[in-house]
Amino acid sequence: MLISQQVLERPPAGARPFALTSLLHPAVATLLADHRALLADLLDGLGSPLHVVLPEIFEENVVTLRQAFAEAGATADIWFAKKANKADCYVASAAALGVGIDVASAPELVKALAGGVPGHRIGISGPEKNDTLHALAVRHGCLVAVDSISELRRLAATARLARQQARVLLRTRTDGQPGSRFGLSAAERDAAVGLCGELSAHVGLRGFSFHLNGYSTAERARAANEMIEHCLDARRRGSLSAELIDIGGGLPVRYVEPRLWKAFLRQNQPAHYHAAKDFTDFYPYGGQPPAQAVRAIMAHPVDGGESLSAKAARNGLRFVVEPGRALLDQAGFTLYRVQQVDDRRDTDGYAIVTVAGSSFSLSEQWFGSDYLPDPLLVSAQPAADEVFPACVAGSTCLESDLVTWRKIGFPRPVRRGDQLVYLNTAGYQMDSNESPFHDAALPLKAVIRLGDEGAPPRWRLDGV
Structure with a gap:
């Protein structure tokens, strides 16, 4: 196969199965179009x-988010949620x-420090953190989001032994989600402040x-307003350094055009998936871009009309935001080699394309869902005037190992040796669920x- 003969194609709009064409960043488009040989x-x-x-x-996404906060009149510290991708290059x-950097384990903290992020710019989240993580956080001056009274006491004991003062946020349940397993109840919060x-x-x-949970900008703004009130109450009680409102992550990312997404939701049904799989929940792939969500949160009216950002500024309060997926938007993609094609069109109406690898490296199934944006097909085959319906399977012995359950309308027959390109996979897809099942090596990152x-x-290997 001559590399120069390869063509890059996406499922055609209007094809059946339904096409969910991925948005493409110009730099990604250039890389895929002009550097296929590499x-x-x-x-x-x-x-x-x-x-x-x-x-x-x-890096471009960081600049865009900073600009969105500035335009909204808000002072905000951006902490990248490291759990969204393990690659060292982002750190x-x-x-x-x-x-x-926002971390939730000692290994994540060590990697953040080793990557050059100072401790005072590292936030420690996660429930009931262990003593090792507490000790590292205290030693390096990290900001610890405490999840319970017992954790607060343990952290204080660790700080006392180290003869240092731990920097603390109190993670609090919101009025809108009082049943969350994370954070302090109202009574516990009151006791923790004392x-x-x-x-x-x-x-x-x-x-x-x-x-x-979820991506509602209005609910996130209301929760942030609750935290402002908690800060003001803590100040009245003597905690004059209460100045930070951590609004977490949850900034949505737009993978496909909203019109396509709405049309997909109207037409979606189990018959569109291998074995009539019935998924009940999907990521909102046609949602707001992250910067637009930031502006909506900061502009949300509170207390009868004042914007959230104006209220925070008036009271000398700063925001912390912990985006993961939003900073990784378009910042990576995943390549699979086609290993075999089982053409069942005459019997089942679609083919099963088996790739070298597994669904563990495209982790949406961890969330009980399917990664919906259409993969792109790179093929040396000549153009064909037909739609080739196929789902995509991994090469393990698991019946459930489907990289894509949904039947994709490829623009030509898929052949052994072709490549599938899954776009915009850096946010949570690449390594959240990776596994050395069958003694397979974990995928590398270039x-x-x-x-x-x-x-x-x-190019270089990540971590080298």
Whole structure:
């Protein structure tokens, strides 16, 4: 197969099965269109699946979010939620741009520090953190989101032994989601504020945080307003350093055009999936872009009309935001090599395309769902005037190992040796659920920078 003969194609709009065409960042489009030989060589040399990570787009997303907060009149510290992707290159970019990191384990904290992010720009989240994580957080001056009274006491004891003061946020349940397993109830929060006063030599209350499920900007704004009131109450009780409102992550990402997404939801049915799989919940792939969501949260009216950002500024309060997926929007994609095609069109009406690798490397099934944006087909085959319906399976012995359950309308028959490109997979898809099942090696990550105009892309393995 001659690389120069390869063509990059997406399922045609209007084809049946329904097409969910992925949005493409211009840099990604250039890489896929003009540097197919490089990508093919990387896939051949490094194995399938291969994750391609693009720190330049991560850096662009940081600038865009900062601008959105500034335009909204809000002062905000951005902390990248490291759980969204394990790649070291994103931590290095964060360190270079003065972005913080949100971590929830000792290994994540160590990687953030090793990547050049100072402790005072690292937030520690997660429920009931262990003593090792507490000790590292205290030693490096990290900001710890405390989840319970018992954790607050343990953290204070750790700080006392270290002869340091721990910096603390109190994570609080919101009025809108009182049944969350994360955070303090109203009574516990009241007690914790008092305890921070008693233990002020060992813990310093810096503000409040919360956890929300879902992507409602209005609900996130209302929860942030509750935290503002908690800060003001803590100040009245003597905690004068209560100045931070951590609004968490949950900034939506737009993967496909909203009109396509709405049309998909209207037409979606089990018959569109292998084995009539009936999914009940999907990520909102046609949602708001992250910057638009930031502006909506900050502009949300509170207390009869004042915007959330204006109220925070008036009271000398700063926001902390912990985006993961939003900073990784378009900042990576995943390549699979087609290993075999079982053409069942005459019997079942569609084919099963088996790729080298598994669904563990495209982790949406961890959320009980399917990764819906259409993969792109890279093929050396000539154009064909037909739609080739197929789902995509992994090469393990698990009946449930479907990379894509939905039947994709490929623009030509898929053949062994072809490549499938899954776009925009950096946010949670690449490694949240990866597994060495069957003794398979974990997929590698190739870091690519496009460089100056006209210069060839530069690549390296992540972590090297």
